[in-house]
Amino acid sequence: MRAVGRSLLLVVCAMASLFGDGEQKPARQPNDVERAIEEFKIETANLGLRADGPRKVAASVNPLRDWHGRLYENFRNDSLDAIPHEIRQGGGNKALLRRNQFGFNVAGPLMIPKLMHGKSGTYFSLSYEGVREHVSRTYLRTIPTSSERTGDWSHVVDQAGNLLTIFDPATTRPNPGYDASKPVSLDNLQFLRDAFPGNIIPAERLNQVAQNALALYPQPNVAVGPFFRNNFFLNSPEANTANGMIAKLDHSIGERQRISTELAFSDGLLNAANWFPNIANPGPSDHTFGTRRGSLEHVLTTSSQTVNTATFEVTSGSSRTGAGDQPFPEYQFGPYLPMGRAYPVSKNVRNTYVWTDGISVRRGKHSLRVVGEYVHYEVNTFWPQYPEGFFRFSPGLTSLPGIVDTGHAFASFLLGLPEYAEQSFVLSPSYFRRSYASLSMNDHYELRKGLVFSIGLNIARHTPRVEKYDRQSTVDLQRINPVNGREGALAAAGQDGESRGFRPAVLRLEPSASVAWNITGDSRTVLRAGYSRGYSAIPMYSGQWGTQGFNGYETFISPNVQLAPAVPLAETLPQPVHSLPDLRPDAANDTIADLVDASTREPLYQSASLTLERELPGSMVVSVGAAYSGGRNLLLSGDAANPNAIPPAALRFRDKLNDEDFNRSLRPYPQYKGFDLYSSYPLGRYQRDAGFVRVEKRASMGLSVSAYYEFSKQMDDYSGPYGIQDFFNRGNDWSLTAYNQPQRLQLSYSYELPVGANKPFLTFSDWRHYFLDGWSVSGTASLASGTPVALRPEFNNTGGVITALNVNVVPGVNPELSNPGPSL
């Protein structure tokens, strides 16, 4: 094409000289520069790179010539797998693996026959990807033996191999010889209870609802052991199907404006591995996913000193489980595999609308940027936990009261005696909304060559979560509860003086500043320093937390898990006394109530850093620096924050704390068992200090390396790891972060093997280059020191006052471990 073009030009030149006016002029020989420039003009004209040249002609020859793309298939299949020797020895075979991930991408000038000819300045990109996957999931679990299901426990042993005795709860009676001053033991029983004769539960005592459910429960299929355990092996296929597409379009309007748009969708279906082939399946539900995204961007360059960028973006993500599944309650009788599952049906949608406009202006040595942003968040969620009921069974009711290794949860199930039952009543989905608006200004000021300051201020407004129909609630900690006259009562959004979001919208100022300074006057050495401070809004999660009263859950709790069931096992649970919506101030009493924080606190983060960068010979850059980051009002869950905790001073009451009524009376809000904070309570604090060295070597001789070493220390008052000990004095829990890793080294490297095209060895032009060109070795490595050792006592007799007990330092024993290895 190029050769033809050039020759045509020469022909034209020659024709012009042949049929010209014939006037002979003395021709000056072009010099070297002129010849080169002439060649430049010819070549660029032939390539269609000149506005004054034959660009259109060249382009019209083949409008598809600028299209490019790729077609791909990522293939994984068990035919490529080896069989592990232990599987082969056991006569086993490979697990199922069929995975095809395929797709294409094509991009270029947009061309639509008879509409667009590909030269209108509009470009597109289209990507598609599909996934078809079948993978087997294997599990080894323990389920009841055939004999146990019929009530015959004569062969059942405990973990030590001793006979596990099943006691008849119908024979429970007080022990007249009980000595309350001594601990309960086999010699000092508080209650007497007879074992079933022969350790067999009579058939007529078996609960009919339990028996009906067991018709859906599988029989053991292996005998791995020990003691009849690990008797159910499952090899179930899981299928994953997904289709997605991303389409992009951009169009230039003259030199000054550009519009681009992006549309994307993805639909996925995860057919989860079934544990049981029926409605009692305790495994996860099938899950459908969907994402949609659309964006539009407009860039306007009004002058070389002013650029305006406006964007609008909408994203939507949905997930759905259990559609079409038949209802079934959950029966839990650990350690055996349960029946049914929590959250059997759910539907969640998250929509986000973002509008942004940013304008950049250069004035003298100042580069100013002003950005306005508005974001609207929506979460539509329907997520009932136990719509068909939940029954938990424990060994207590079939045990000898007070004696361990007696009784069994499954035996309690056979008798229909749950220790706890619950049913969720969710009448409608929740439609949560919140918004974020901000105006940020940044000035990039070049004081002099090699010294640049940047100062910014972001003004942000966060609104609290509201529900579209005001169907949300909280416990108002100032309101008086009519039942006990104490503070704390249920409050509904928009009613009785409550605001729609329970907390006010807040305005935040978020400053930032940085400086970059070439301290030696050249660009080889740069000193950087920066500081920023910002807030994050309390997010909205999927789930219907904070809707108590509009939705409800009825709970049934055993008054004593060893003596009385919560409720007899039946097809249905007793219905609530009060119908929903139940917005009485005391409607949440005796529950773990949902508590929305009503303060203006929000997570606050600060960071500062100082870095010195030095460019060294050999394309190497070394950076040395220190960084600080800290935060307060971090969002916590119930194990790290508890507004209804009992003060540690109450430990003086000792065994009396085991009395539920007395225990509750010590709480600040005794009408509630506790508060569900849903990981949204702003109270945590942390600080991290770090020093680091980074070495980057750009590719030379085919080798590029990047190394990063950091020494850090992070402290906080919430990470536990088992929760915190003193909710009333958080300073006592200020300690090393549970995941603090003081030393960390990361390496990444890439080396182009010296073979193939343009390399010193094995350079071929024939078919062999397909095999030898383009080989490289690359990898990453990460080394880190361990996290702190966390110790907690196995025995906790604080009556629930302290849920996460720390161990005490023993006088004379050095808590520092000389050899903190796995052998400990």
Next chain:
Amino acid sequence: MPRLFHLLLCLASLVASPPHARITRIRIPLWLETNGDSRDELTPKDFSATLDGEPARVVDVKRPEDDLILLLVLDLSSGDLTVLDPARQALIAELRKLPARTYVGLLRSQDGLQVLVDPTADRDKIVAAIEQQSMSGKAGLLTTVDVIGRVADSMLKKSPVRVAILYITDGDVRNYREDFTNPVINSSDFNDMSRRFPETLVQEKIAKLEAGLAVQQAPIFIAELNSRTDRLSEAYLNGLKQLADTTAGAVVFSRSSTEIADTIQKGFATAASHYSLTLALPDHVSARLQIHITVPESKRILSYRTRLALHPR
């Protein structure tokens, strides 16, 4: 008669153009560090060269003081004025400093390669074009570097003048029309392992371009003004260095806006300071040449292109 002869010559060239004309001479860019050697005028006789171990005659030497055609390619697509304005000012300053015998051609590669000004010694014309340019759009370096390389190669073959390419870029690898990011399309595909190495696509593109640039003889220089440190950008920047290294050019990186002026200055200085050696090819050499050049009886340190492919694959 002369006109008829001219026409016949044209027709002959049209008919007899072979697919790969035999190459008899090659051009090698070379840099010299003085290292105590005070001689400033080196002639072809001062150099000794071998190609694939065979002695090769040095036909011509063009020095930094000789004519240079610099093809200045703007790939400024970010729209970030904190980068663009210092870049614009630095460019204008460097253009004003260039020797009179340097001719600058101005092109734009964002949103497709386009000639803005043909090579000229008129600095005002180039400066005016730079000031008028809008500096946003889609990055274009990876999609245009081989094209401009071919143009420069043709110029080198037509004329013994020095020719160099200098890209001024702030392009982000994510801002190309061709998608090098390999984005996640199906977020519900939790077993996707294909995106664990996100840099694969850009590395493949670089490898293809490298193979193309291996046959081109004009050095390519890149002043990269907006270095990013994420994994994908690192692969992109390393790729730019590989491309420049292939042609014996160089990349200069700017890690912050304080370094932009220095980065552009280095780009111009390195491009302008190269020697261009013309070597005659011996009769029997491979298609992938190994080049060795020395300056006997001199303490000067040489850096030059050591490999060149004679024909595209």
